[in-house]
Amino acid sequence: MAGDNQLQATVSWAGDSRFIGRSGTNHSVVFDSNKDSGAAPTPMEMLLMSAGACSSVDVVSILQKAKQQVSACRVELSGERVDTIPRVFSKIHLHFVVTGFNVSEKHVERAVNLSAEKYCSVSIMLQQAMTVTHSFAVEQSELQPASAAE
Secondary structure, three states: OOOOOOOOEEEEEOOOOEEEEEEOOOOEEEEEOOOOOOOOOOHHHHHHHHHHHHHHHHHHHHHHHOOOEEEEEEEEEEEEEOOOOOOOEEEEEEEEEEEEEOOOHHHHHHHHHHHHHHHOHHHHHHOOOOEEEEEEEEEEOOOOOHHHHO
């Protein structure tokens, strides 16, 4: 088993344009290099979603530690790619939409900034190769969560 500083995975061809990735922790994911087939996300889509997942973990955790009553968090991701091969991303934008009861915009802004500048390994790594930007919106819910009302 690899140490904390090392991750391992395998990717195996599954026929046609599909591949199966298996992480060192024995989780599987399907990739499809043919974006038109619709069988699975492409590797570039997975990279984009990985940035969103990593950042979302941070934002939710930071908001929970700040005692914010968050009921939902989603990140809408967009990536611009160059026209020449290799078709790398030139820009990625993460727009967080946080929903909750009495959620503070200052807390959300702080959480997004901390993720972008200090905690999210994926987006911080990607910032070395491209422009990564972040924005956010807060949607207030009318209902207080049951756990907070008690």
